[in-house]
Amino acid sequence: MGSLLFAFLPESFFPLLMVFAGLALILGIISKRTALRFVGGLLLLLLLTPFIVPLFGALPWWIIILILIGLVWCLFRGVLSVLFGREATSHFVGQLMYAVFILPFRFIGYLLGGRRR
Secondary structure, three states, X not given: OHHHHHOOOOHHHHHHHHHHHHHHHHHOOOOHHHHHHHHHHHHHHHHHHHXXXXXXXXXXXXXXXXXXXXXXXXXXXXXXXXXHXXXXXXHHHHHHHHHHXXXXXXXXHHHHHOOOO
């Protein structure tokens, strides 16, 4: 999710983020592996930007809407994970997916079966 948030930052901010990653590595806040992943993700984002922009410009509107729905879903899950933890988020997402899956069947049952007593 972090690399997705970097996509919304201006490119002039990336060297400052790399300096902060180095400083955090020196102070021992993050591990060497985490720092390399962070800087590598930033560099990959910088290298792929000229290809991503025309790709999204060529996509039909309905695919962009599906991508945005996926983005909102990932952000929603990330926020829940930060607030409540991984296990509670997994349980909540499972319950939500079940409710979304069963909703059309309940609607059809309501239309065809009427009200049960």
